[in-house]
Amino acid sequence: MDAKPRFRLVPMPVQSALLFVVWLLMNNTLAVGHIFLAATLAFTIPLLVNGLQNPQPTVRKPLLALRYFLLVLMDIVIANMQVAVLILGPLKKMQPGFVAVPLDINQNLPITLLASTVSLTPGTVSCDVSEDKRWLYIHALNLVDEQALIHSIKTRYEAPLKEIFGC
Amino acid sequence: MNWIELILSFFVLLGGLFMLIGSIGLARLPDFYMRLHAPTKATTLGVGSLLIASMLFFSIKNSMFSIHEILITIFLFITAPVSAHMMAKAALHVDTDTLERTQGVEAHKAATAGGNPPAKADLVNKQKGSEN
Amino acid sequence: MLKTALLLVNVMIAIALLLSLWRLIQGPSLADRILALDTLYINSIALIILLGMYMGSPLYFEAALLIALLGFVSTAALCKYLLRGDIIE
Structure with missing residues (x-):
């Protein structure tokens, strides 16, 4: 970490998508309320925990x-x-x-x-x-x-x- | 409906059989490292096929898609090797007994010694390995 | 037919539970006992799922998921205890 990392609105896109899917699977539903709640969680939690991330090699292929x-x-x-x-x-x-x-x-x-x-x-x-x-x-x-x-x-x-x- | 029941029964029986084989291996095999193989492998597939049966069963019974059992399957497939690795590491740390005819004594000693690389004899192996 | 298969598999898993319990009591080393506990919790997940299918109720799913989560954490904690002599450092 040389400089302060640039602020990004969706810092972990893969993890956000995973969180969204897992929340819907846990509740086993596709109701509008749950989709909204899942989207909110998938948006907020990565913003909060972004600083804890370790840099890992990414999947190239x-x-x-x-x-x-x-x-x-x-x-x-x-x-x-x-x-x-x-x-x-x-x-x-x-x-x-x-x-x-x-x-x-x-x-x-x-x-x-x-x-x-x-x-x-x-x-x-x-x-x-x-x-x-x-x-x-x-x-x-x-x-x-x-x-x-x-x-x-x-x-x-x-x-x-x-x-x-x-x- | 009849052939669906057939498929369901097949998956349930397969799952139960694998769970039973895993536990038989746990009770029957002679040393810890061999016992470790039985539960980690047999039970993942056992629980996996039981969960497939459960998914099919609830999807048909409630006539709507019910795939939330896949969460348990994925979780078990991720955690089974991790817990096997941790148990093997703990067993190496407390120096659990091995069977007398276990091969690769120098690799076992190197692993027990705290994970330092093995001696010269194995470096020859490494060269052979990278040639292949 | 499905009910019969479910009952049969219930018996099989009960035997599996007994075998792991035997290893838990018998186990010569501590690592064997941890392995037996690990197998016990996976077997109990299977038993709970079977019970859910037998009763036709999806409520058992949450119990199975919780046992899976807590079982892994407890195995990890026990191994950590053997490795370090302490769980939270």
Whole structure:
């Protein structure tokens, strides 16, 4: 923050739209009164909390972000099937293990998204991020090939995220 | 109306099955990090499909669009990985026991040591990883 | 038919609740107990939604949403307690 930021009437347009939609969904209605109330809240609350914002990298390619979202949604369903089979199957054959994945992205938001994606997708849970944000430690339920796992995480999830946020 | 009931029953049964599998995994698996997998994955899809069934049910019953259950779904999908990550971090901090045959001991040690980068042996891995 | 499926799934979720309760009592470490509590609250969300469908009343939605919000906050607070030995610093 070098100079005092310029005053803007709608400082956070995305968050305002989100607030509007969530208010209407919470009340499950499209009545005129509620639309007016939602618009008032979506207009006032961002004005009040604007100063608390942390600068975050913005989404450069929305279409790619949508594609990434659909990919993750599909992977969640596959992951659930795989984990269900593993849980109900024999426990003796399972080979759990920890893996350190080197990170190429270094901002907070992309790392958070990557860790969440890793947690929701096949057989892996993110455990920790090293203090210098260069390593992501994950635990795999059935670790067969460590290099293949690292490679698939880097190409399937990290590369699109890197492209989406342009960093 | 009959086939709608069929679809609803399918989603409800699928959701219940996934919740049950998640809890079976929680009770059955041998160490904490393996147990962590079962609830975070199985329960998100379980609650997700139950909420889809609930959305369909109330939309048809009241013959108007009722999609406010999607709020819970989105909330759970955002919070499930976050709470899994926090629990794993807390478990690493208090040094929870792992299964003896767990692989990647040096990565586990590095993560337990407070999140410092691992030693030279893993830096070779990093070079291999970026080549791929 | 839907009523039968709902009853059946109610039984399944009751078993799931019992299994997580067993892990909560049994759990060798504190982290296991936190995980069991986390699973318990997600299971209870499912139970409440099923009850709402069984009774045909949309009022249960608010209860489910509140449990989801408070459950996440309590899991986060318990983990924070393990990590730092304190919740509010």
